[in-house]
Amino acid sequence: MNLKTTLVIALSSLGSNKLRAGLTLLGVVIGVAAVISLMAIGRGVQQTITQRIQSLGTNLLFVRPGVTTQGGISGAQGTASTLTLEDAYALKDPVFTPSVVEVAPEISTTGQVVAGRNNTNTRIYGVTPEYQEARNFALSSGRFILPGHLLDHSQVAVLGSAVAEVLFGFRDPVGQVVRINSRQFDVIGVLESKGGGNRFFSLDDQVLVPITTAYYRLASQRTARGGINVQTVNVQLRDVENVDAAIREVATVLRLRHRITREDDFSITSQQETIETLQETTNTFVLFLGAIAGISLLVGGIGIMNIMLVSVTERTREIGIRKAMGAKRRDILFQFVFEATLLSLGGGGAGVLLGLVLSLLLNGRSLLGTPTQTIFSADIAILALGVSAAIGLFFGIYPAMRAAQLHPIEALRYE
Amino acid sequence: MIELEDVTKTYRMGKVEVPALQGVSLSISQGEMVAIVGPSGSGKSTLMNIIGCLDVPNSGSYVLEGEDVSRLSDDRLAEIRNRKIGFIFQTYNLLPRLTALANVELPLLYGNGRDRRRRSLEALERVGLADRVNHRPPELSGGQQQRVGIARALVKNPALLLADEPTGNLDSRSSDEIVGILQDLNREEGLTVVVVTHEPDIAARTQRVIATRDGLVVNDERVKEPHRALGSSREAQDGKR
Numbered sequence: 001m002n003l004k005t006t007l008v009i010a011l012s013s014l015g016s017n018k019l020r021a022g023l024t025l026l027g028v029v030i031g032v033a034a035v036i037s038l039m040a041i042g043r044g045v046q047q048t049i050t051q052r053i054q055s056l057g058t059n060l061l062f063v064r065p066g067v068t069t070q071g072g073i074s075g076a077q078g079t080a081s082t083l084t085l086e087d088a089y090a091l092k093d094p095v096f097t098p099s100v101v102e103v104a105p106e107i108s109t110t111g112q113v114v115a116g117r118n119n120t121n122t123r124i125y126g127v128t129p130e131y132q133e134a135r136n137f138a139l140s141s142g143r144f145i146l147p148g149h150l151l152d153h154s155q156v157a158v159l160g161s162a163v164a165e166v167l168f169g170f171r172d173p174v175g176q177v178v179r180i181n182s183r184q185f186d187v188i189g190v191l192e193s194k195g196g197g198n199r200f201f202s203l204d205d206q207v208l209v210p211i212t213t214a215y216y217r218l219a220s221q222r223t224a225r226g227g228i229n230v231q232t233v234n235v236q237l238r239d240v241e242n243v244d245a246a247i248r249e250v251a252t253v254l255r256l257r258h259r260i261t262r263e264d265d266f267s268i269t270s271q272q273e274t275i276e277t278l279q280e281t282t283n284t285f286v287l288f289l290g291a292i293a294g295i296s297l298l299v300g301g302i303g304i305m306n307i308m309l310v311s312v313t314e315r316t317r318e319i320g321i322r323k324a325m326g327a328k329r330r331d332i333l334f335q336f337v338f339e340a341t342l343l344s345l346g347g348g349g350a351g352v353l354l355g356l357v358l359s360l361l362l363n364g365r366s367l368l369g370t371p372t373q374t375i376f377s378a379d380i381a382i383l384a385l386g387v388s389a390a391i392g393l394f395f396g397i398y399p400a401m402r403a404a405q406l407h408p409i410e411a412l413r414y415e
Numbered sequence: 416m417i418e419l420e421d422v423t424k425t426y427r428m429g430k431v432e433v434p435a436l437q438g439v440s441l442s443i444s445q446g447e448m449v450a451i452v453g454p455s456g457s458g459k460s461t462l463m464n465i466i467g468c469l470d471v472p473n474s475g476s477y478v479l480e481g482e483d484v485s486r487l488s489d490d491r492l493a494e495i496r497n498r499k500i501g502f503i504f505q506t507y508n509l510l511p512r513l514t515a516l517a518n519v520e521l522p523l524l525y526g527n528g529r530d531r532r533r534r535s536l537e538a539l540e541r542v543g544l545a546d547r548v549n550h551r552p553p554e555l556s557g558g559q560q561q562r563v564g565i566a567r568a569l570v571k572n573p574a575l576l577l578a579d580e581p582t583g584n585l586d587s588r589s590s591d592e593i594v595g596i597l598q599d600l601n602r603e604e605g606l607t608v609v610v611v612t613h614e615p616d617i618a619a620r621t622q623r624v625i626a627t628r629d630g631l632v633v634n635d636e637r638v639k640e641p642h643r644a645l646g647s648s649r650e651a652q653d654g655k656r
Contacts, residue, residue, distance in 0.1 A: 005524050016512045321508045324469060325567075326497020326525040328490040408469050412508065 006331075010338035013315075024307045025347040028391070031297030032351025032384045033358060038293045039380045040359035042286030044373035049282055053275050055194055059101075060134065061235040061246060063091070063254070066265040082265045085211070085228040087257055091235055096253050099246035101238050104134035105211060105230040109219050113207055114179040115167040122163055123206045124180060126214025134236040142174035142189030149210040153217065157185040161193040162204035178207075183217055185209065243270045297384075300347065301391035308340050308399035319403050320411025333404040340396020341389055348388030352381045416574065416607055417443040417466060422475035422485075424461050435461035437630035438475070445574075448601040448608045448641075450618035453627035460579070462627060463611045467500055467577045468492045480574055497526040501568025505580035507560045509552040509567075515539060516548040519567045526571075538566040542596060558589030565596055576600065578610045582617060594620055598641075616642075 014021045065083040088105035091097055107126040112119060131137070132144045140161065149156050157178060164173045173187045194203040209218070215228045237246045247268050254266055312319070319332055359374040419441040426433045435458045443449055453459040464470040465477060468484055471492070477485040484495055496502075501522075509518045519535040520528075539548055542562040552560050561581060568576055578597065582590035594617055600606045610621060618624045620642045626634035 009524070012512065317508070318510055321510065322521065322525075323493060324467075324496060324502050324508075325522040326493050328493045328525070330490070331525055409464055412469075412504075 006334050006338050007342075009335050010342055013311075013335075013339055014342060020307060021343060024303055024343050025350065027300030027303035028297070028344050028347025028388055029300075029351040029354060031293065031300040032348050032388055033354035034293035034296050035290060035384050035387075036293075036352060036355025036376070036380055037358040037362065037374070038289040039286060040355070040374040040376045041362065041372060042282075042289045043375040043377060043380075044363075046279065046282040046286060047375055048373050049278055050275060053271070053278060055136065058271055058275065059237040059240050060271040061237065061243070061250060062269050062271070063088075063233040063235060063250060064231065064267050064269075065229075066263075066267060082258065083230050083233060085230055087254060088230055088233040090257060091233065091250055091253055093253065097246070097249040099237050099242050099249055100235055102130045102134050102236040104128055104131040104234040104236070105232070106131065106234065107211060107214055107219060107229065107231045109214065111181045111207070111218060113163060113167065115173070115176065118167045120163060120166045122160070124214060124218060125206055125208050126211035126218070127208050128211050130236075131208070131234065134234045137194075138192040139189045140192040141172055142187070144189055145208065145210050150212050153212045154210055155183060155185045155213055155217065156188045156210065158189040158191060158208040159187055160191050160202075160204045160206040160208075162202060163207055164190045180207065180209070181218055240272055243272050294387075297387065297391065300388075301344065301395045304340050304343050304392060305395035305399060307343075308336060308396055309402070311339070312336065312399045312403040315403075316406060316411050316414040319406050320408050320414065323406070323408035324412060329404040332406075333400045336400030336403050337393060337396045340400070341392035344388045344392025344396075345385070348385045351388070352384060355384070356381070416445045416480055417441065417609075418476075418478040419466075420476045420478075422462075422465060422472040422477060424458075424465065424470070424472050426461075434630055436465070436472070439627075439630070439632055440475075441625065441632060441635075443607065443609065445607055446601070446605045447623060448598065448621045449610070449623045449625060450621040451609065451611045451625045451627060452613060452615075452618050454613070457627040458630040459611050459627045461630075463577060463579055463609070466575075466609060467502060468495045494526065497522060497571065499574045501571065501573040501576045503561070503564050503568050503576065503578035503581045505583040507552070507557075507564045507584075509560055509563055511552050514549050514551055515544060515555070515563045515566075518552070518563055519570050521567060522571050534570055535566070538570040539563070541569060542566045556589070557585050558592055561585060561589070561593050562596065565593070569600070574607060576606050576608045578608065580612055581610060582612070582614065590617070598643075 063083065085105055088103050092100055092103045105128060109124050109126075110121060111124040112121050113124075125131075127145065128150060129145050129147055132139075137144075139158075142158070144158060145156065148154070157180065159167070159173055159178075167173065167178065168176065173190055176187050178185050178187055191204070191208075211230070212228065235246070235250060237243065247270065250268055251264065254260075255264065258265055322332060356376055359376045362372060363374045365372055419439055422436055422439045422441075423434070424436040426435055437458075439458075439462060441462075451459050451462060461470070465472055468479070468487075469492075471477075471487065472485050475485065476483060479495065479499065482495075484492065487495070502508075510521070513521075516532070516535050516539065519538050520531045522528075523531045523534065536545070536548065539545055542565050544559060544562050544566065547555060547559060547563075552563065555563065564581075576597070581597070582593055585593065597608050597610065598620060601608045608621075610617060612618055619638060621638060622641055623635070623637050625632055
């Protein structure tokens with residue numbers, strides 16, 4: 001007996017009880033559709049998060065000063081004032097740190113920013129011209145901080161888009177004057193909005209000033225050695241692949257400069273690390289969603305098994321007739337396994353379609369106040385189809401074996 | 416063609432062993448038309464199941480067309496049934512969802528089945544149902560259903576036609592037709608036909624009657640002059656009902 005005949009027999013058996021076949025199918029349809037749409041949502045969320053972090057630049061290392069220890073009590077990360085502007089520039093060295101393209105030191109403080117009758121309290125970052133490229137900032141108007149501003153300790157500021165909006169509304173702030181902590185600054189540029197963030201932290205809610213200006217005019221820390229203290233050095237790398245090598249290079253230079261023999265007084269983290277950690281977290285989240293949906297798929301599979309068992313009992317006589325006509329165990333087994341697999345595959349196919357429609361409908365909709373993006377991916381569709389076929393096989397095989405093992409005489413006698 | 420040698424068969428009903436055949440020896444040659452008769456419980460159904468390769472004996476041997484089939488596996492038996500034996504049942508045993516044609520095609524699905532449609536149509540023609548090929552069993556009369564059953568039994572050109580109470584569910588006119596078809600097949604095409612029946616009228620239309628009782632063959636005699644039609648006794652019975 002060939003596959004085509006088996007298929008025809010199975011199809012005609014299913015067709016003879018359409019309502020039942022349809023309801024059984026529905027179980028699988030719901031399961032597969034749930035898997036697909038939940039995975040689509042999960043992947044959408046994952047991509048949104050990753051994209052936001054990538055918008056900060058992926059090829060970055062952050063070097064921060066270590067912890068202070070006073071009487072055995074450790075302070076918070078970055079409390080030590082061991083990292084200086086000279087340290088930062090030393091990291092850009094073609095011989096010792098070939099992986100480094102650019103360094104962008106920064107110090108930060110908070111300040112009251114006033115323009116006319118409007119004011120806002122925001123973070124003020126002291127940065128260098130390299131900061132723009134390292135952190136991937138674009139300007140919506142004006143220009144960025146220039147090297148000359150650093151030398152002169154110029155009182156110029158680049159406003160984040162949110163700050164600009166609060167202070168100037170829809171007017172162009174470039175050429176206007178703001179007061180930061182009572183000092184007068186000329187606005188020379190406005191950053192393009194990066195979006196994202198939340199009310200506690202947003203890349204649009206900040207003001208950038210030359211690092212020397214921030215140090216001498218706005219902050220009041222001095223180091224023992226007299227250099228400018230920096231809080232973070234953003235190190236831009238040539239490529240993302242060599243993160244580990246770059247970390248070693250940077251660490252070596254800093255250890256030499258700080259004459260460290262034992263414990264480092266700085267810490268290095270990479271943006272890539274942050275993304276990977278987040279991806280691991282979101283992967284778990286996506287898997288979790290998939291597992292929940294998978295349970296409904298399992299329930300659908302049990303539904304198939306249930307119906308197949310009923311069907312075998314109901315069709316005992318048919319099995320007897322087929323056996324009397326010369327059907328072997330294998331023929332009967334295949335017939336019933338085929339029926340189960342057709343049910344589950346049919347359900348899987350319909351489920352994929354339904355899942356696709358659902359994820360398209362959900363795309364861009366607001367879910368719990370956050371706009372949701374869904375990503376329908378073929379691999380999940382293929383996986384779901386494969387799993388549903390496997391479920392049909394798995395849950396169909398037991399009823400089919402029961403059918404195949406029936407004795408022809410008893411089956412024929414069955415009423 | 417059929418050689419049974421001291422065949423026994425015991426069924427187990429729970430803890431009780433029920434002896435169904437207690438040493439039956441029997442020989443049926445090619446081209447014979449034989450009736451197996453006997454009261455219920457006489458072992459005639461068991462005998463027929465064994466002859467039909469639906470079951471194997473506990474002991475003794477059964478040689479069908481020179482092949483010992485008494486110790487074969489289920490799947491090998493299925494193959495023999497498919498190739499050599501055509502079954503006709505009292506309750507027709509047609510699949511109600513399938514058309515007459517598809518029902519007749521059934522044996523051709525298992526084993527070598529080329530030209531399924533053509534061969535099935537031919538078989539239906541032989542039983543005079545060429546105009547009912549696309550009807551489903553519920554749309555056919557009892558006699559017509561049994562003729563579909565005969566067509567299905569014929570479609571693989573079996574060596575042996577095995578009919579289990581073929582007229583048990585039919586009125587006398589249809590019974591007459593069905594037995595007539597079996598007789599024609601036997602006489603004109605030389606098919607070996609074995610009919611299990613408890614109706615003397617039908618037994619009278621075969622060439623040989625084998626009587627069973629308590630799991631043994633108690634009588635085996637040739638019919639001197641097989642009837643061409645059902646006897647008057649049957650019609651008298653019908654009249655009384």
